[in-house]
Amino acid sequence: MSQLLGKIALVTGSTSGIGAAAAAALAAAGAHVVVSGRRAGLGEAVAERIRGEGGRAEFVAADVTVEEDVARLVDTTVERHGRLDIAFNNAGGGGAFGPLDRVPAEAFAEVVAVNLTGTYHALKHEIAAMRASGGGSIVNNASTAGVQGNAFGLGAYTAAKHGVVGLTRAAALEAGPAGIRVNALITGPVDTEEFRRRVGGHPGALERAGLATALGRIATEKEIADAVVFLGSDAAGFVTGALLGLDGGMTAGVAAGMAQRPGGGGAGPDARVPAAA
Ligand SMILES: NC(=O)c1ccc[n+]([C@@H]2O[C@H](COP(=O)([O-])OP(=O)(O)OC[C@H]3O[C@@H](n4cnc5c(N)ncnc54)[C@H](OP(=O)(O)O)[C@@H]3O)[C@@H](O)[C@H]2O)c1
Numbered sequence: 001m002s003q004l005l006g007k008i009a010l011v012t013g014s015t016s017g018i019g020a021a022a023a024a025a026l027a028a029a030g031a032h033v034v035v036s037g038r039r040a041g042l043g044e045a046v047a048e049r050i051r052g053e054g055g056r057a058e059f060v061a062a063d064v065t066v067e068e069d070v071a072r073l074v075d076t077t078v079e080r081h082g083r084l085d086i087a088f089n090n091a092g093g094g095g096a097f098g099p100l101d102r103v104p105a106e107a108f109a110e111v112v113a114v115n116l117t118g119t120y121h122a123l124k125h126e127i128a129a130m131r132a133s134g135g136g137s138i139v140n141n142a143s144t145a146g147v148q149g150n151a152f153g154l155g156a157y158t159a160a161k162h163g164v165v166g167l168t169r170a171a172a173l174e175a176g177p178a179g180i181r182v183n184a185l186i187t188g189p190v191d192t193e194e195f196r197r198r199v200g201g202h203p204g205a206l207e208r209a210g211l212a213t214a215l216g217r218i219a220t221e222k223e224i225a226d227a228v229v230f231l232g233s234d235a236a237g238f239v240t241g242a243l244l245g246l247d248g249g250m251t252a253g254v255a256a257g258m259a260q261r262p263g264g265g266g267a268g269p270d271a272r273v274p275a276a277a
Contacts (some may be wrong), residue, residue, distance in 0.1 A: 003233045007028035009082040010073070012064050012122055013091030015042040018141065018193035020081045021221035022088050022228040023047075029053030031086060033178070034077045035059045061087025064118030066090045074125040083133040086232035087126040089119050090141040092160075094198060100155040104184045107154040115160035119167055128177050140168050141224075142184040144247050165243060172241030181240035183231050188247030189218040211257030216247025 009026045013019040015037030027033045028052045035047045035057055043059035050057035058080075062073040069088055077084050095111035096103060119140055130136035145154055146161035166186040175182060187211040189195060195218070197204035211215040227246050244253060 002030040003031060004229065007031040007085040007120045007232070008034075008077065008083055008238070009079050009086040009088070009232065010034040010036065010084060011088045012036050012062070012070075012073075012118070013141075014046060014088075015039045015077060015193050016046075016188055018187070018224050019088070019090040020046045022090060023057065023224035024050055024053070024055070025222070025229050026086065026088070026232065027057055029042055029233070031042070032056040032081060033058075033234070034073070036062045036073055037091065039224050064089075065080070065113040065119045067202065070118075070121040071125050071170050074122075074129050078129050078132075083137050084129040085133075086127060086231050087122065087130075087136070088128075088141070088228050088232070089138065091118050091122075091123040092141060093194065094154060094157045095155040096156075101173040103118055103153075111156035112160045112163070115157065116150065116163040116167070119164050123167060124172050127171065127178075127180060129187055130180045131175070131178045133241065136181075137232045137236070138171070138175075139228050140164050140183045140184045141180070142168070142243070143187050144186055144250050145226065146184065147186055147243065147251055153157070154270060156230075168243070169241055176240055181231075182238070183236075183239060183240055183242045183244060184249055185227060186243050186245045186251060187219070188250045189211055191218050192218055210248075211245060211261055212250050212253050212255055214252060216255070216257050217248065220247060 008042050009031040011019050012022045014023040014035045023033045023035050023046060035043050037043050047057040047059040054111050060073050062069040064070055096107040126138055142164040143161045145158040146165040147157050165184055168182055172182040203210040224246055
């Protein structure tokens with residue numbers, strides 16, 4: 001694959017999981033990839049692995065909750081490579097579980113800071129860079145929690161990811177005239193280390209999370225990464241402001257497998273298992 005040959009791509013939150021897989025997929029498609037996150041050791045290793053496979057990548061540390069970090073990340077990319085063509089804003093995570101009446105305000109604010117404010121910081125500086133070079137493609141990683149609620153104690157995350165959907169739509173409309181496309185992924189449960197950690201104590205939890213999808217399984221990291229490559233490429237040249245469902249049909253309605261869950265589709269004893277992650 002070489003559809004992204006010569007493109008400069010940036011992936012926030014690519015030290016592990018979906019972001020690391022997307023960085024590898026973008027590089028395999030020909031892009032030079034700037035890997036980013038807070039954990040420098042892991043980020044350097046992701047970039048080294050890509051280079052070892054013949055790709056082009058480097059690591060630049062940044063905490064997306066700190067605007068100066070994000071500004072430096074984008075500026076460094078443009079200084080070194082002359083432009084920014086593709087950005088995948090993936091940094092995020094679920095934070096503390098708990099019903100809204102019990103989640104401490106600090107925990108709520110942390111989840112919003114990384115998922116929503118972090119995406120705003122990234123969009124702000126990426127759009128400015130892309131305006132200067134005549135266009136680009138931005139992909140925000142939302143979640144099924146960006147378009148539906150759930151009773152799994154993920155209220156802060158749900159609110160923040162709904163915000164990511166709103167930012168995506170506003171940014172697509174504002175930046176479209178400058179040739180900048182902005183889309184969001186409505187990502188269902190994905191088999192990442194982090195997802196396994198969150199459902200860890202529950203036997204059969206991965207399988208149960210899959211029952212909420214029409215396909216009866218959770219996604220692989222590669223299935224999400226491939227969609228990022230598509231949205232970053234000219235093949236998606238008329239796609240903007242879109243919410244791309246990568247959820248195995250989870251948001252289409254109630255899947256057949258839900259009848260097998262405790263309570264026949266309600267939240268059962270495994271209510272803390274985040275079918276929406
Ligand atoms: N796995 C799923 O089932 C699923 C489903 C829907 C949506 N998602 C979304 O997909 C994204 C990746 O999730 P994942 O499952 O791949 O988990 P992950 O492996 O924990 O990835 C999270 C990434 O975000 C980075 N990150 C976290 N806080 C950050 C901060 N303040 N500044 C910069 N980077 C930060 C982490 O890097 P550092 O720790 O090095 O900073 C890491 O690279 C998240 O946005 C998540 O909400 C995941």
